[in-house]
Amino acid sequence: MKIDIQDHILVPTHEIMTEDEIADEFSDVEYDFKDLPKIRSEDPVVKAIGAKPGDVLRITRESQTAGVFVTYRIVED
Amino acid sequence: MDDVITKINDTIIEINDAENLNIDFPDSYIEDLAKAYIQKDLTDDELRKLIIKLKNAYDRAHVEAGEAVGTVAAQSVGEPGTQMTMRTFHYAGVTELNVTLGLPRLIEIVDARKEIATPTMDIYFDEERRDDEEFVRTLANKIGKSTINDILSDFNLNYGTMEVEAILDSKKIEEKRLDREEINAIIGKTFKKAVINNDEIVIPSGKTDSKEPKFEIRELRLLADKVRDLQISGIKGIGKVIIRRDDEWIIHTEGSNLKEILDMEGIDHVRTTTNNIHEIGEVLGIEAARQSIINEAQNTLSEQGLSVDVRHIMLVADIMTSEGVVKSIGRHGISGEKSSVLARAAFEETGKHLLRASIRGEVDDLTGIIENIIIGQPIPLGTGSVGVKMDYKNE
Structure with a gap:
């Protein structure tokens, strides 16, 4: 049986960002979005959502301190 | 609302x-x-x-710009750490199950050990099976390790015929909800010469034609041990299981195999977890590993009656997982991979780092704290993190 690991409580929502979203989100920051925290291309969630190396993922975590917290990771080659 | x-x-x-x-x-x-x-x-x-x-x-x-959040986090986790128990305590929380607690566990977490001392799993069941005791017990026996020894009613070594005679206990097999056919198949596969007759199993020793009688007895005894220890059920990596009921049925295990357990029918795929962070990283991904580091560290601290702000632990977890794999804090992980040679040399293994840097011709940009302390410059922290930039065009 194949299970969907994205349902697991430990796994936050991962979404692939479009080029426009990337440009919009990282236009006014002082760092290059290529320096974002990494996620391996063999990561089970990356495989599950079909992201490719170079894609930026928007990760929406449930946070104990902020309620909802949005962060980003870049898929490593 | x-x-x-x-x-x-x-x-x-x-x-x-x-x-x-x-x-x-x-x-x-x-x-x-x-x-x-x-x-x-x-x-x-x-x-x-x-x-x-x-x-x-x-x-x-809000944290001010230039605040040394890492140092504050290190101190905030380190100080309560001095008050924690040094010894591994047994039998805490769950009866009969041995779990590493206190300082040894915290060290295990930040060291990102691949092999942790006491891996355990908490297995939950999906909605239909949550209150189905029969199903839970059957599954627990399927998951937990059982050997022939657990289902024996009598066991003899026959030195006359050089055979091992094992008599299985039907009651015990039923109690453990094991399948007779499967057991017979496993025995037949492992011991090709075994003769199975209902409850009675006779296995002749391998070297009946050997001329050394002493050697034969040794062979027979070794065979007897092998028969007793033959595993007839269970999932790889999992030993004892404990079935518990709070609001619903939960199985706690000694040992852990998240991948196979999650693939089983009737298991809650949402809440079932393990305390092995590397395993979570492999099966559920780096973000789940990050969350697991936070949960495990916080539970370890709060079990000892210590309260550390989660934000400090979150920072540690963020750093440990920022490269996509779970990395340890310390010589082999974060501290050993700083970009500055002087910072690395100041931490541990000074000679090794200086020698390697000189061979490779490494350049130190002096952007960090440690490097600047070493050479006696103001450190880039707090008010020191502000600099003056000249606008050459307006000259």
Whole structure:
């Protein structure tokens, strides 16, 4: 049986960002979005959502301190 | 509740426009505001005042630019660590199950050990099977390790015929909800010469034609041990299981195999977890591993009656997982991979780092704290993190 690991409580929502979203989100920051925290291309969630190396993922975590917290990771080659 | 949240969001926008502020609260603050609004039955004017007061408190609570958050986190986790038990205590929480606690466990977490001392799993069941005791017990025996020894009623070594005679106990097999056919198949596969006759199993020793009688007895005894230890059920990596009932049935295991357990029918795929962070990283991904580091570290600390702000632990977890794999804090992980040679040399293995850097011709940009302390410059921290830049064009 194949299970969907994205349902697991430990796994936050991962979404692939479009080029426009990337440009919009990282236009006014002082760092290059290529320096974002990494996620391996063999990561089970990356495989599950079909992201490719170079894609930026928007990760929406449930946070104990902020309620909802949005962060980003870049898929490593 | 939802209307109140909308109302509060609207009020915030209104205040932002009127007072030319830039209030942007996290979702949890809005929820808390909504709760206060309902509970205290605030008027609109009071709500407005509350929001502005909260905004001031929120701004004060923000970390200043240039604050040494890493050092503060290290001290905040390190100091309570000195009060923790040094020894591994047994039998805490779950009866009969041995779990590493206290300082050894915390060290295990930040060292990102691949092999942890006491891996355990908490297995939950899906909604239909949550209260089905029969199903839970059957599954527990399928998961947990059983050997022939657990289902024996009699076991003899026959030195005359050089055979091992094992008599199985039907009651025990039934109690453990094992399948007779499967057991026979496993025995037949492992011991090709075995003769199975209902409960009675006779296995002749391999070297009946050997001329050394002493050697034969040794062979027979070795065979006897092999028969006793033959595993007839269980999942790889899992030993003892403990079935418990709180609000629902839960299985706790000694040992862990998240991948195979999650693939089983009837298991809750949402809540079933392990305490092995590397395993979570492999099966559920790096983000799940990050969350697991936070949960495990916080549980370890709070079990000892220590409270450390989660934000410190979150910072540690963020750093440990920022490269996509779980890395340890320390020589083999984060501290060993700093870009500055001087910083690495100041930490551990000074000679090794200086020698390698000189061979490779490494350059130190002196951007960090340690490097600048070594050479006696102001450190880039707090007020020292501000510099002056010349605008050459206006010369």
